[in-house]
Amino acid sequence: MTGHDFLKLMPIIILAATPLIIMLAIAIKRNHLITAVLSVVGLFAALFAIPGAKYTNGDQVSNLFIIDQYALFYFALMFLATIVIIVPSFQYLELRFKGNREEYYLLLLTATFGSVGLAASNHFISFFLSLEILSVSLYALVAYLRHQNDGIEAGLKYLILAAVSSAFLLFGMSLVYSQVGSMQFKDVINFLSQNGNYNFISIAGVALMVVGFGFKLAVVPFHMWSPDVYQGAPAPVSAFIASVSKGGILALLFRFFAEFNIVQSRPLFTIFALIAVFSMFVGNFLALLQSNVKRLLAYSSIAHFGYILVAFIAGNAQQQFKGVEAATFYIVSYFITIIGAFMIIGLISNEEREGMEMSDYRGLYWRHPWLSVALSAMMFSLAGIPLTSGFIAKYYILASGISTKLWTLIIILIINSALGVYYYLRVTVEMFSNVDAEQKATLISPNVGILSGILLAVLTIALVWLGVYPTGLIGSIQAAMF
Amino acid sequence: MIAISLNTGLIIASIMFFTGLIGVMIRKNIMFMLISIEIMLNAAGLAFVFAGAQHGQADGQIMFLFILTTAAAEVAVGLALIIQFYQNLKRSIPMLPII
Amino acid sequence: MTLTFLFAWLILGGLLAWLAGRWNKEAPRWISLGFMIVHLIVSVRLWISFLTNKGLTLAQGEWFLMEKSPWIPQWGIQYFLAVDGLSILLIVLTSFLGLLAVACSWKGIQERVGFFFFNLLWILAGISGVFMALDLFLFYFFWEIMLIPLYFLIGIWGHSNRIYATIKFFIFTQASGLFMLISILALYFIHGSQTGHYTFDYVELLGTQVSPKIAFWLMLGFFLGFGVKLPAVPVHTWLPDAHTEAPTAGSVVLAGLVLKAGAYGFIRFLMPLFPQAGKEFAMVAMILGIIGIIYAAMVAFAQNDLKRLVAYTSVSHMGFVLLGVFAWNQLALQGAVMIILSHGLSTGALFILVGDIYDRLHTRDMDKLGGLWSVTPRLGGFGMVFALASLGLPGLANFVGEFLVLLGVYQVSVPIAALATLGFIASTIYSLWMIQKTFFGKNVNEWKMPDATPREISIYAALVVALLWLGLFPNTVLRTSRQALKNLQQITSQYFQGSKEATTNPSVEELNKSRSNYGGLE
Amino acid sequence: MYDLLWLVPTFPFLGFLILAIFGKKIGKKLSAVVGVGSIGLSALITILIGIQFLTNPPEGHAFVQTLWTWIAADDFKVNIAFHLDALSMVFAFVVTFVGFWIHLYSTEYMADDEGFSRFFAYMNLFVGAMLMLVMGDNLLLLYLGWEGVGLCSYLLIGFWYRDPANGYAARKAFIVTRVGDAAMAVGLFMLFYSFKSLNIQEILSVAPHVWSPGNKLAVASTLLLLGGAVGKSAQLPLQVWLPDAMAGPTPTSALIHAATMVTAGVYLIARMNGIYLLAPLSMTAVAIVGAATLLVAGFAGMAQTDIKRVLAYSTVSQIGYMFLALGVGAWSAGVFHFMIHAFFKALLFLAAGAIILAQHHEQNMFKMGGLAKALPVTFWTFLIGSASLAALPLITAGFYSKDAIIWYAWSGPNGSIYLWMAAVFGAMVTAFYTFRMVFVTFFGEQKMEISHYPTWRVHIPLIALAFFALFGGFIELPGTLGHLTLFSDFMKSALPVVEGGHHEVSLEIFSQVLTAVLALVSIFVAYYLYLKNMQIVTNFTSTKFGHGLQQFLLSGLGFDWLYERLFIRPYVWLSRTNKRDFIDFFYVFLPWLARQFHYLFKYTQTGKVRRYVVGIVFGVLVSITIVVIL
Structure with a gap:
């Protein structure tokens, strides 16, 4: 560990140190506000350590991690996302949880650590370890409101399924390792691209690994857990699962298959294509008549990751519109939208229950115009309507898809985004329809604090800004790509 | 010095793996599901050991160590959740039939 | 700078109206009226300056006014607004009808007035943007911006079944827009791979050589995008629902302007970009146009909801535009532009009238109406004029x-022109039927309602004067659009040779010889 | 003086505008003044121009006044311009002159109607549009006038809008004429593409060079124009609308459905004589249409009970004569008959109006009777009109104009013996139903007392028109009776001269004598059947065959019944069944399909962990099989 490596790993180190400091703080005096502030400060410190890591040259840090521009971009993204998630968590816990709330932030930070580890990992072991750190902390986070059973059930469900999928992942890795002889991603990929087509065991191994990726990204055959977990988990945790955890895995997926041209190897291409197509269709169809907003967002995230997989399959053939750039832009815009949406769900909740049902949003326009403007902007961004970053993201994916002539996938993407428009509009319809008298009593009146108000405004403005003038983000993404 | 060839090792591991898998699918009791998951993870570990042995590297066994630790962590959290789950049942908080 | 002003002004107006709406009900109306009047003055001044100085003789590729600045350089997207004869006409129509839409929703809209005018002005901003945008990405950007406010307009202030109608409208246009986006992107890549310079600039994309097979699919993508908006027949079913449920102003803007975006798209983008594919597809499109005319007219005749009837009439009129565009000669195109303008006025007027009747009687069911002439002769008179305008x-x-x-289409194919003239008869049937069921006959249910108020009369008078002016003095409009349409044909001259000589008539010299000795009359 | 030509159509349009906008405010008295005044002024100017046209005609016997360019697109250039020559002079004169008298008459006829100013607004608009039609310099302007008059006939037929039946009749008129107009429009396109212009004079002058006689295009375009003419002038295929058009006020029937509008078809064919001469086939078609119509209308006229429907059918048959004249090439004879017919038919209608006014708005002839003594002036003028219609030899103008047509039907360049026979038989039938009408209404005992005695505003128009109906004919005497050809010399400048009469004079005398005798005979038969003993008629109609025949003739030879089944029912049925726009079912099917998929996938979300594990295993199995296969 030379000094230079030390500087490189500084963001991760600070991130790891923060929970320790928080534990010490809890030991001294258990105070919810201090814990939250400490974790935010820790995250900011890690964020400011990133430029330092960026300008020290040499990417490879021991053969486990590789901290290159790409990883650092995702570091920054995840740190910011977690900071944004902490604010509503604070208010949510104040409102809904009577037990001791400080451990929530510990779990949150370890989960972020796991996800960041994924983004930087370059080796099977680091991949597996980060994945497990992430998953285990998520089990506890999902079941945090332990006095209510639905949280625990979601946690249990998530645990069993995650364990099964990581077992498959491991078994796949072992098969690949048995053929390749080394666990480095680079060697694996070189081995695959040379003699991938006839070495059955290695390809089968990769196919099994796809289960691990698929489960975490909640794409079709492995998606069934996500609606129940999103519904059971507290709103901020669902936001975290939908954004940071999936972001980490996606970063790793792209790094793993970076040099490997998917379109060439027929089995992998068919698998990923099938997954993408079915995710889009199943995600959209199941969301069509969904009356629970959280489950609706879960299904829509399945569909959105179907779109991202299209960009992934498009790969890096076209120098103008690389698949990975499109996917990264999509992820950034998706983060903003999904975190904002779950934050709003978190705000519209009271002691007994969260405002999950569609009817809780009836007439929101006329009760809370600014909140509903934010939610409509997010819904339009998910639907991919211009003036929002969702449109530019979808356009980017379309461009990368067309540049590599994936016509069938593009057509399916178009049909699905038209399907998707329906249920996003239903949410806005619910919001601007008139409230009849007796129903008015049952509605939850949202209590929007100043801080979350500002944060929401920032998110919405970012959304529209990226939609109208995305050059800034595109520039930084293109610079960060390998 | 390798008594068992790679293929046989992998076959053993996959048999073990699938028994665990079937265990998860069939058994209704959640405790037994956790046990079957353990079996699956160990099977994967075993496969790693065989792979490592094949290439004469220690990576496989190191990987197995990591697998052991993480499997233990998972089961621990799982048991904690189950206990909390039944405590809630005593206070008769309604239970969704998830099994 | 005027071009950016034209649409930014309305966006500003919308915001202002919404903010003002939070304090009192009256402010948004006056604000939006003021903004629309300024918008009208600016666009008319633009038109006059186009007519007076050299605007009439712009060479091909030259634009009367142009604003270009980089927007997303990485992808070669520019903020490229430009205007020629064709766009100016449509912008003036937008501001004129926009003003009337604001005026006619003066009393009709009582609750959430600020947000209503915000949406209305943003639709108009999106529409004027569409008519000016010459960067394909920017065009698509405005194309979609038009949707959201209209969606809110119909969804919130619509009538009973508005949710179904507004979602149906949104998905129709959104899906077809996406197909168009694929065609734009494919064209962008083909051009990029050929010339190495990736750009969405309309002028540059014009020259791309696309293999016929691919060109056909790309043209089909554009056709779907514009066909849904036009609406061409097989994809028109969203229009009647959207109209029956939209508030009056929404209907006026929808019929008067949003449909024109589709027609404008055909003329500006579809044919010039894919002339060969356009030529091959012309016959199919023309048959669709004819089916549109006759089919929609017959369905219109069967409706008993007044607004639904008028909605189907606009589908029938737009069938003529489809014919005109795909005949693609100077006469047919000038005719298509004329229909675009006159249909905007006459159908807009009919919708305002129907809206006023609805505000008074709260019913649009023609079976209940009847004998209104005796109650409101002025409304009857204006209704008669607008119905006669719509039957041509x-x-x-x-x-x-x-x-x-029809003259232009005749030159391309005689049977199609003959069939299209049947459209005259069909349009007479439904227009007279509409007049009979609403204004004539006995006043069975003794409707008592006040006659047209001065505000309404001024709207109708403005429309009647406009219709008469276009009917008797169409030359100013024809002159404005002549050069622009000539340029467009210049672009596609390789595939569409000029006005083909009629089948059997003699060679040209003989014609000139005989005419010369007569010393030609005019 | 010629420069004031543009004033002629402007005054009626001005009248229309004033009445339409300020109608209610300025009250009946003033709107009457405006209504009649505008037509009077325009008539005055027409007469002055006419006199100057006679004294010192403009060079080339034609004067053109261009106002502004109407449409100028690519090589299609049309301007609003008026062309005055002999033909349009005659038509303009008739329209304004007869129009003036009818306006004067209707100030009293419509006196107690609350839509008084609206009525005059429409009438002025009609005269304006008709003048545009006859004086239009190009075919598009003619088409503008053409549709304008169609519109006014719609407005005026449906004037009493409260009764839906009037509305139906008005719509029927407009739609049937519109069918003709559609055909005419296609004709216009054809002409434009053959001559690169729609200017009438240009087409007529260039036509002989461009088209050889019998040229396919010439025949097609002339037939299409004939289609338009047939629609507007209610000739055979499209004559169903005129009898129902009687639902409008009587002055309207007089002006529009007798004197002027229905003859627009005659004007069109006469005006386009240049290209008709190039297409002999169409000439014979015109003749055949004319002949057939005059017979069909004649027979139908015999069985009518409503006085106005008798006159309506007689108008259709008289226009049939004009078409026959044009068809055989006797251009000026056709136009001459138009002028004369305008006078006596307007007279008959106005008189019928006076009768209806006097009989509590009763229109069934058999309910009236014995009015000769009660309304002497009306009776005598009505008698003159009927005599002229029935072509009483020597004394009435009708004789001279119709006799010329009958003669040319045989001797004309395009004439034939069969046409002649049809014309003669038609004349006989005309005489019969005309005098049947006279005897039934004016003789026999008086069944109803008089409710309203017409004043001077009715009598003066009647007398004026009666004067012309009698003495109008003397300006054109046939060869055998003094050979005075004032009218045809006047028309020489506009229409080709008829070189008929290659048969000997004796034949001409024979046909004149024969028609006269047959006319008198049928008058006597009418006298005998309907005055002496009605019994024969009643017991004839009581027999099954007789009753069937009467109903058949009453319904205008079943055309209405035929068209109802052939066109109206299928169109209405087709559009009614498709009310919900069957294309929409596809777009309703799509969301249904999406919903089915939704429920299908819903099964996978059971909430059971073990099902989810099965899902994962399923995913693994699929990917492994893919790896194995590919």
Whole structure:
């Protein structure tokens, strides 16, 4: 560990140190506000350590991690996302949880650590370890409101399924390792691209690994857990699962298959294509008549990751519109939208229950115009309507898809985004329809604090800004790509 | 010095793996599901050991160590959740039939 | 700078109206009226300056006014607004009808007035943007911006079944827009791979050589995008629902302007970009146009909801535009532009009228109406004029357009022109039927309602004067659009040779010889 | 003086505008003044121009006044311009002159109607549009006038809008004429593409060079124009609308459905004589249409009970004569008959109006009777009109104009013996139903007392028109009776001269004598059947065959019944069944399909962990099989 490596790993180190400091703080005096502030400060410190890591040259840090521009971009993204998630968590816990709330932030930070580890990992072991750190902390986070059973059930469900999928992942890795002889991603990929087509065991191994990726990204055959977990988990945790955890895995997926041209190897291409197509269709169809907003967002995230997989399959053939750039832009815009949406769900909740049902949003326009403007902007961004970053993201994916002539996938993407428009509009319809008298009593009146108000405004403005003038983000993404 | 060839090792591991898998699918009791998951993870570990042995590297066994630790962590959290789950049942908080 | 002003001004107006709406009900109305009047003055001044100085003789590729600045350089997207004869006409129509839409929703809209005018002005901003945008990405950007406010307009202030109608409208246009986006992107890549310079600039994309097979699919993508908006027949079913449920102003803007975006798209983008594919597809499109005319007219005749009837009439009129565009000669195109303008006025007027009747009687069911002439002769008189305009009475605006289109189409294929003239008969049937069921006959249910108020009369008078002016003095409009349409044909001259000589008539010299000795009359 | 030509159509349009906008405010008295005044002024100017046209005609016997360019697109250039020559002079004169008298008459006829100013607004608009039609310099302007008059006939037929039946009749008129107009429009396109212009004079002058006689295009375009003419002038295929058009006020029937509008078809064919001469086939078609119509209308006229429907059918048959004249090439004879017919038919209608006014708005002839003594002036003028219609030899103008047509039907360049026979038989039938009408209404005992005695505003128009109906004919005497050809010399400048009469004079005398005798005979038969003993008629109609025949003739030879089944029912049925726009079912099917998929996938979300594990295993199995296969 030379000094230079030390500087490189500084963001991760600070991130790891923060929970320790928080534990010490809890030991001294258990105070919810201090814990939250400490974790935010820790995250900011890690964020400011990133430029330092960026300008020290040499990417490879021991053969486990590789901290290159790409990883650092995702570091920054995840740190910011977690900071944004902490604010509503604070208010949510104040409102809904009577037990001791400080451990929530510990779990949150370890989960972020796991996800960041994924983004930087370059080796099977680091991949597996980060994945497990992430998953285990998520089990506890999902079941945090332990006095209510639905949280625990979601946690249990998530645990069993995650364990099964990581077992498959491991078994796949072992098969690949048995053929390749080394666990480095680079060697694996070189081995695959040379003699991938006839070495059955290695390809089968990769196919099994796809289960691990698929489960975490909640794409079709492995998606069934996500609606129940999103519904059971507290709103901020669902936001975290939908954004940071999936972001980490996606970063790793792209790094793993970076040099490997998917379109060439027929089995992998068919698998990923099938997954993408079915995710889009199943995600959209199941969301069509969904009356629970959280489950609706879960299904829509399945569909959105179907779109991202299209960009992934498009790969890096076209120098103008690389698949990975499109996917990264999509992820950034998706983060903003999904975190904002779950934050709003978190705000519209009271002691007994969260405002999950569609009817809780009836007439929101006329009760809370600014909140509903934010939610409509997010819904339009998910639907991919211009003036929002969702449109530019979808356009980017379309461009990368067309540049590599994936016509069938593009057509399916178009049909699905038209399907998707329906249920996003239903949410806005619910919001601007008139409230009849007796129903008015049952509605939850949202209590929007100043801080979350500002944060929401920032998110919405970012959304529209990226939609109208995305050059800034595109520039930084293109610079960060390998 | 390798008594068992790679293929046989992998076959053993996959048999073990699938028994665990079937265990998860069939058994209704959640405790037994956790046990079957353990079996699956160990099977994967075993496969790693065989792979490592094949290439004469220690990576496989190191990987197995990591697998052991993480499997233990998972089961621990799982048991904690189950206990909390039944405590809630005593206070008769309604239970969704998830099994 | 005027171009950016034209649409930014309305966006500003919308915001202002919404903010003002939070304090009192009256402010947004006056604000939006003021903004629209300024918008009208600016666009008319633009038109006059186009007519007076050299605007009439712009060479091909030259634009009367142009604003270009980089927007997303990485992808070669520019903020490229430009205007020629064709766009100016449509912008003036937008501001004129926009003003009327604001005026006619003066009393009709009582609750959430600020947000209503915000949406209305943003639709108009999106529409004027569409007519000016010459960067394909920017065009698509405005194309979609038009949707959201209209969606809110119909969804919130619509009538009973508005949710179904507004979602149906949104998905129709959104899906077809996405197909168009694929065609734009494919064209962008083909051009990029050929010339190495990736750009969405319309002028540069014009020259791309695309293999016929691919060109056909790309043209189909554009056709779907514009066909849904036009609406061409197989994809028109969203229009009647959207109209029956939209508030009056929404209907006026929807019928008067949003449909024109589709027609404008055909003329500006589809044919010039894919001339060969356009030529091959012309016959199919023309048959669709004819089916549109006859089919929609017959369905219109069967409706008993007044607004639904008028909605189907606009589908029928737009069938003429489809014919005119795909005939693609100077006469047919001039006719198509005339129909676009006159249809905007006459159908807009009909919708305002129907809206006023609805505000008074709260019913649009023609079986309940009847004998309104005795109660409100003024409304009856104006209704008669607008119905006659829509059936294409010479002396009013629609006839000039329809006649020119048929003249142009005749040159391309005689049977199609003959069949299209049947459209005259069909349009007479439904227009007279509408007049009979609403204004004539006994006043069975003793409707008592006040006659047209001065505000309404001023709206109707403005429309009647406009219709008469277009009907009797169409030359100013024809002159404005002549050069622009000539340029467009220049672009596609390789595939569409000029106005083909009629089948059997003699060679040209003989014609000139005989005419010369007569010393030609005019 | 010629420069004031543009004033002629402007005054009626001005009248229309004033009445339409300020109608209610300025009250009946003033709107009457405006209504009649505008037509009077325009008539005055027409007469002055006419006199100057006679004294010192403009060079080339034609004067053109261009106002502004109407449409100028690419090589299609049309301007609003008026062309005055002999033909349009005659038509303009008739329209304004007869129009003036009818306006004067209707100030009293419509006196107690609350839509008084609206009525005059429409009438002025009609005269304006008709003048545009006859004086239009190009075919598009003619088309503008053409549709304008169609519109006014719609407005005026449906004037009493409260009764839906009037509305139906008005719509029927407009739609049937519109069918003709559609055909005419296609004709216009054809002409434009053959001559690169729609200017009438240009087409007529260039036509002989461009088209050889019998040229396919010439025949097609002339037939299409004939289609338009047939629609507007209610000739055979499209004559169903005129009898129902009687639902409008009587002055309207007089002006529009007798004197002027229905003859627009005659004007069109006469005006386009240049290209008709190039297409002999169409000439014979015109003749055949004319002949057939005059017979069909004649027979139908015999069985009518409503006085106005008798006159309506007689108008259709008289226009049949004009078409026959044009068809055989006797251009000026056709136009001459138009002028004369305008006078006596307007007279008959106005008189019928006076009768209806006097009989509590009763229109069934058999309910009236014995009015000769009660309304002497009306009776005598009505008698003159009927005599002229029935072509009483020597004394009435009708004789001279119709006799010329009958003669040319045989001797004309395009004439034939069969046409002649049809014309003669038609004349006989005309005489019969005309005098049947006279005897039934004016003789026999008086069944109803008089409710309203017409004043001077009715009598003066009647007398004026009666004067012309009698003495109008003397300006054109046939060869055998003094050979005075004032009218045809006047028309020489506009229409080709008829070189008929290659048969000997004796034949001409024979046909004149024969028609006269047959006319008198049928008058006597009418006298005998309907005055002496009605019994024969009643017991004839009581027999099954007789009753069937009467109903058949009453319904205008079943055309209405035929068209109802052939066109109206299928169109209405087709559009009614498609009310919900069957294309929409596809777009309703799509969301249904999406919903089915939704429920299908819903099964996978059971909430059971073990099902989810099965899902994962399923995913693994699929990917492994893919790896194995590919």
